[in-house]
Amino acid sequence: MQGACVTKSAGMRDVALLAGVSVGTVSNVLNRPDAVAPGTRARVQAAIAELGFVRSESARLLRAGSSQVLALLALDLAEPFFIGVLRGAEQAARAAGFGVLVMDSASSAATEATHLAMLAQQRVRGVLVTPADVSGTTLAEFARARIPYVLVDRDIPGGIGCQVLVDDVAGGAMAVAHLIAAGHRRIAYAAGPLESPQYRDRLEGARSAVAEAGRGVELVVLPGTRADVSAGRDAAERMLGLAELPTGVFCGNDLIALGMLQGLFAAGVAVPRDVAIVGYDDLEVAAGAVVPLTSIRRPATRVGIAAAEILVEESGAAAGQHVHRELVFQPELVVRASSLPGPRPGLPSPRPS
């Protein structure tokens, strides 16, 4: 146990020397333990422990050619959706013996390009990516590195490769259909930035639900420039300025919904008595708001698992073997107090009895 590691860290050569075997045998102990006689194996393992030997992944990769790492490149790790995807991806990756390297492109195409270049250099085994550059040029460039990738939650027009999506059109439709079923006829959509495909999809779903309901139902679209709590407050203000107040609001995400709740509350508008709210993403804090929010839940973890599994399969498959797939998950409506059937007459209490 005398730590003689004064100079530099030990390599397989040192281990072999100490254990009195050849380097090849050490490699076998590491990669094919069964092919080594128990006694030898024990001696080698003891040597490894004594020297604190850590095998160099770079050398391994250099020779063996395949890395043990998947990457997840998210638009914004602060978004709970990506955390869910990450959890799922890590779970699936671990099951296959891989690790997950996480990066955040901060929704910037330039950062994304930098990060992808870095991942290509690292020779990661595959990438789960929600592209910031929707034109697809960054990805096309990346494809030259011949590293498989799976598109998560973003459809790219001419994109080739697997995709795992959540049906936001259906989510939007669900939310608005729920409001219509609860008796609301004048409904607002407090969108996030409509440049973002997700808020456009939800809008499309909202419109289709309104169309399906036939005449008598109208949709007021309140576009936003951000998708946070303050955007929700702004939307509330704009909504309160309308000639006729909608009785139901569908918010582009839960943060917007929380801001909306705050804005309405401050103006003395009771939720859900006067206005019902439906959010999107089903955040814990939204469920725990003063008036718990009805919301649309996206199966983030399942998305992550599915995407990672596809990647594992694709990266293991022979060149022509793999056929690109497109998986679409359905979101789910979670009903809570903020949209309890109404609007009810009278009661001053913002609490459902």
Place this chain on the structure above:
Amino acid sequence: MQGACVTKSAGMRDVALLAGVSVGTVSNVLNRPDAVAPGTRARVQAAIAELGFVRSESARLLRAGSSQVLALLALDLAEPFFIGVLRGAEQAARAAGFGVLVMDSASSAATEATHLAMLAQQRVRGVLVTPADVSGTTLAEFARARIPYVLVDRDIPGGIGCQVLVDDVAGGAMAVAHLIAAGHRRIAYAAGPLESPQYRDRLEGARSAVAEAGRGVELVVLPGTRADVSAGRDAAERMLGLAELPTGVFCGNDLIALGMLQGLFAAGVAVPRDVAIVGYDDLEVAAGAVVPLTSIRRPATRVGIAAAEILVEESGAAAGQHVHRELVFQPELVVRASSLPGPRPGLPSPRPS
């Protein structure tokens, strides 16, 4: 431009061949462009572009010895604090030309050990880690790999290495001192799990503030088993069951505070009129709650920047050159509606004068 990459990806050899130079020159173009004649450089770069050559980081690392990657090993990426640290770390790392590899130990010592082993194999340049294994054995084991690390937001007793901390004792003291200054005499601390050092530190701070205020101020501790919204609701319930209702509550974090707000609201207790609330972490959603929360803000981004900078310095320093440091950041009180000075007279607020 004819893509002749049918078999495998191009190496420096191929580039050299196409450009009509030696491999060494290609390496120079990549690493020391100024040492190469402009004409040659252009030819090589053209060849690189044409072949879609991506330099192999593993081979580079194998020969050159130093990687370009820092790692961040967080307890739980869903916690906004870590996202802030990540942002800061990435910013500082990028400035130094490095990337950041992110991992989540899910507060499990076993996962942490696995992840650290993986990072050691990857020969990352340094690790920012908030240890799940507070005994320090996992870290001691990791230290054998001679990879520098910085402890983030967790003090380890016998720990050697740099540390970047936030003074949670001061934070707790700040929160409670604020409540005392607002006239509250009976104060509750809705803690998270007290096994966790951060909630213990905040408790210690709370106690010291109470002690400093002298007689007449009392602190009721409500320990919890979790630190989420539902824990806050539970704490509210327990608090409402007390013989005498405290008029101020300090919550271990903002999620607990939101749950507390919901619980009090449901019971018809007005905030801040009847009870004032102070949270911890200054989440966006807490600031956007129906009653915007007063909270203690931790400078997460600055912690990340500082930690990454220390790591960059340490990983660049010669063996004995580096001296371990301990940096302590002070949190900051952000006052909002939930603790507006009160309790106000005239209303039925049960408190001893």
Place this chain on the structure above:
DNA sequence: GCCGGTCCTTGAAACGTTCCAAAGGGACTG
């Protein structure tokens, strides 16, 4: 005592870079 087989172990050739000493080729200088 020889043969065929089964296990285990060995040594050396890759893998794709970086680094270095040395060589080549001008342009000046004496």
Place this chain on the structure above:
DNA sequence: CAGTCCCTTTGGAACGTTTCAAGGACCGGC
């Protein structure tokens, strides 16, 4: 014209693994 210098380029030796063909030891059967 030889001698110096500087600028650019070259070839080959590392780096620490994996892989693989080949070698050695041992066993049981004939």
